[in-house]
Amino acid sequence: MAFNTWILGLFPFNLHVFLVFCVAFLLAHLLMNRLRDFPPSPAGGLPLIGHLLCLGTSPHLKLTEWRGKYGDVYSIRMGMDRAVVLNGYRVIKEALVDCRDVFSSRPDLYLPNAISGCGKDVVFAKWGQAYKERRRFASSVLKTLGMKEGTGSAEDIIRQEASKLCRKISAKDSQPFNVLNDLNNAVSNVVCALVFGQQFGYDDETFRALREGVTQGSTRVSTAQAFNVFPVLRFVPGLNKACKEVLADIKKVEDFIWEQIEEHRQRLDPDNPQDFLDMCLLEVKGHGRVEGLTEENVMYIVLNLFLAGTETTTTTLRWAMLYMIVNPHIQQRVQEELDGVVGKSGHPPTLAQRSRLPYTEAVLMETQRLRNITPLSLPHAAPVDTAFRGYHIPAGTQVIPNLWSAHMDPEFWPDPERFDPGRHLDPEGKLIKNPESFLPFSAGRRMCLGERLAKMELFLFFTAIMQQFSLVLPEGASTPSTDGVFGITLSPQPYTLCAVPR
Numbered sequence: 001m002a003f004n005t006w007i008l009g010l011f012p013f014n015l016h017v018f019l020v021f022c023v024a025f026l027l028a029h030l031l032m033n034r035l036r037d038f039p040p041s042p043a044g045g046l047p048l049i050g051h052l053l054c055l056g057t058s059p060h061l062k063l064t065e066w067r068g069k070y071g072d073v074y075s076i077r078m079g080m081d082r083a084v085v086l087n088g089y090r091v092i093k094e095a096l097v098d099c100r101d102v103f104s105s106r107p108d109l110y111l112p113n114a115i116s117g118c119g120k121d122v123v124f125a126k127w128g129q130a131y132k133e134r135r136r137f138a139s140s141v142l143k144t145l146g147m148k149e150g151t152g153s154a155e156d157i158i159r160q161e162a163s164k165l166c167r168k169i170s171a172k173d174s175q176p177f178n179v180l181n182d183l184n185n186a187v188s189n190v191v192c193a194l195v196f197g198q199q200f201g202y203d204d205e206t207f208r209a210l211r212e213g214v215t216q217g218s219t220r221v222s223t224a225q226a227f228n229v230f231p232v233l234r235f236v237p238g239l240n241k242a243c244k245e246v247l248a249d250i251k252k253v254e255d256f257i258w259e260q261i262e263e264h265r266q267r268l269d270p271d272n273p274q275d276f277l278d279m280c281l282l283e284v285k286g287h288g289r290v291e292g293l294t295e296e297n298v299m300y301i302v303l304n305l306f307l308a309g310t311e312t313t314t315t316t317l318r319w320a321m322l323y324m325i326v327n328p329h330i331q332q333r334v335q336e337e338l339d340g341v342v343g344k345s346g347h348p349p350t351l352a353q354r355s356r357l358p359y360t361e362a363v364l365m366e367t368q369r370l371r372n373i374t375p376l377s378l379p380h381a382a383p384v385d386t387a388f389r390g391y392h393i394p395a396g397t398q399v400i401p402n403l404w405s406a407h408m409d410p411e412f413w414p415d416p417e418r419f420d421p422g423r424h425l426d427p428e429g430k431l432i433k434n435p436e437s438f439l440p441f442s443a444g445r446r447m448c449l450g451e452r453l454a455k456m457e458l459f460l461f462f463t464a465i466m467q468q469f470s471l472v473l474p475e476g477a478s479t480p481s482t483d484g485v486f487g488i489t490l491s492p493q494p495y496t497l498c499a500v501p502r
Helices: 003-009 015-034 059-070 089-098 110-114 129-147 154-170 180-196 205-223 231-235 241-266 276-287 295-309 311-326 328-341 351-356 358-370 403-407 451-468
Strands: 073-078 081-087 386-388 391-393 398-402 469-472 484-486 490-492 498-501
Touching: 059 073, 059 081, 059 398, 059 403, 081 089, 089 398, 089 403, 110 241, 129 276, 129 295, 129 451, 154 180, 154 451, 154 469, 154 498, 180 205, 180 241, 180 276, 180 295, 180 311, 180 451, 205 241, 205 295, 205 311, 241 276, 241 295, 276 295, 295 311, 311 328, 311 358, 311 451, 311 469, 311 490, 328 358, 328 451, 328 469, 351 358, 351 451, 358 451, 398 403, 451 469
Parallel strands: 081 398
Antiparallel strands: 073 081, 386 391, 469 498, 484 490
């Protein structure tokens, strides 16, 4: 009997099946070797979907709970892919700051790629020289706009919008209302002024369409995350409706930005740039040092500023106002500090007075700690095979920094669920700057591009409101919940308030 005939006689299937079996076995063997030193994974994952059902509607809480059982570094399965979860301040800092060269890229995910031109922006771009130059340039322009003094400066624009916002609130005549829409208008107009050099009336149809595109796009992105795990769903009729809606909303914003780029191109004065777009277009025309920057890059960077810069600041302010309602004694102390430094009437607070308002600053910091609006940050990735804390992390693996675990760690924050601004002050009542385990804007090379602007907005909007109004619950209303709703951001559940003039 020939040798090959004898071998085939041992198997009830033909040679093709046998070869397929061998290839499958070899691939499985290679995969297991590749994951041999991979971080441990919780039990309970299901075929195809992994741990998605286990995470529930509050994944930041479940991931923090698993930290107690599986340690500061473990993995989960997101569909067929594996992701590494980083927990606690020390591990997150070690990865994003100390090992920043190997944890500063982004994973391949369908929706981020779709709304960034496959990384032509800043937020979702892969790590590399092109990203670094774009990031450095955008950061420099925002800093220039932020440091500009007088009329047209970032501070001047924010204070104008804060005054408009307070007039809108005053018109409510102490009646119950939801502050979301008014806050969103004000914050969006700040971005418009800095980027386009134009502020809109809140009832302007163009501005309303832009704001709705940003708001709806952000909301729908949070409900369409399944397309990141199962991108093939975008080809399935019926099931791909959410994906189409997201991309349609984003397309409206992109069209608006392209119109602004065209207008700015026509009236661009190289000797007198007025706003973010002007400075970017001068760079595109070769007046700067960012090699290869195109108008398409500019469009996607501006899109970043709208999608990231409006939702985040608006949501943080909503949380701050909610905590003032449920902690009236803290609200009173903020107002007493403001009265002593700024006064009850007249001009609203300025950035120059910020250092003299430590308790007010501590309230904003405690809001960001207790209800960090991006509790799982944006996903990172290692561009090359990486060894970290004794584990092997293959190139391209999604890495999730669980910022919630750092902000709710009893080691750094005793009784972490309690809203206590005093924990951000030293015994002399001075603000503790850069405290450990405080990462509201993440850390490392991917920390929030608009951090400086966001801090300015939070301070100037919040203090203007606190100076002029006392925030209270509507008569007979129950105390609103402080449990967050997990989506594109961690936002408060809808609530109404009354703003009583002081």
